[in-house]
Each structure stands twice: as structure tokens, then as C-alpha cells.
Amino acid sequence: MTAHHSIRAVHPGEVLREDVLPAVKLSKAAIARALGISRQHLYDILNERQPVSAEMAVRFGKLLGNGPRLWINLQRNYDLAVAESRVDVSGIPTLEAETD
Known part of the structure; x- marks a missing residue:
């Protein structure tokens, strides 16, 4: 089975920056306050410099009402x-279980 790379991987920060936050009528500072994080931490996620941790997924999921799984899965x-x-996995063999 071959992997299909036609769909570009999207950082959750891009989803927040491009789709979610423009639809929410709050400033980034207000969103950071609501999340209980620093503005810098929010900016680092939005600019794809930091990942969305499990803890941040819980925060985003609560604030945005869509639950943490979406954010952690992204x-x-x-x-x-x-x-x-x-x-590069070209030098790594794939083991196969022996069958009797």
C-alpha cells in the first residue's frame, strides 16, 4: 500500500489563523486571555512555530466548542x-511474521 501525498499536511496553527480566528470576532489578545495563555504562545502556534499540545487541544476544544480531538488529530x-x-527508511527492512 503506498502513501498518497497529494493532500498537504496542515499545521493546526494555519487552520486557526486562516479559518477559525477570522470567524471569531475577538482580538488575538482576548483569545489568549480566554485560553489562559500568553499572547506569545498563541502567536507561536498561529505562526506554526509551536505544536498544539494535548493541553492546548483541550483549551482550544473548549473555547471553540469543537472538542480537543480535532486539534490533537490535526x-x-x-x-x-x-x-x-x-x-529516510530505505535502509530499514520490513519484518514479516513467519507462518507455520
Whole structure:
């Protein structure tokens, strides 16, 4: 089975920056306050310099009403896509279980 890389991995910060926050009529400072985080931490996520941790996923999920799983799954999918593009596995064999 081959992996399809036609869909670009999207950092959750991009989703927040491009789609979610423009629809929310609050300043970034007000959002950071509501989340209980510093403005810098929010900016680092929005600018894709920091990942969305499990704790941040819980915060975003509560604030935005869509639950933490969306945010943690976006981060996981992004991290996996980045790793698959960077890690050379050509020298690693694939083991197969022996059958009797």
C-alpha cells in the first residue's frame, strides 16, 4: 500500500489563523486571555512555530466548542506527514511474521 501525498499536511496553527480566528470576532489578545495563555504562545502556534499540545487541544476544544480531538488529530497528522517526508527508511527492512 503506498502513501498518497497529494493532500498537504496542515499545521493546526494555519487552520486557526486562516479559518477559525477570522470567524471569531475577538482580538488575538482576548483569545489568549480566554485560553489562559500568553499572547506569545498563541502567536507561536498561529505562526506554526509551536505544536498544539494535548493541553492546548483541550483549551482550544473548549473555547471553540469543537472538542480537543480535532486539534490533537490535526497536530498528529501534521507531525506524521513531516516525519514521513524527512525520515529516510530505505535502509530499514520490513519484518514479516513467519507462518507455520
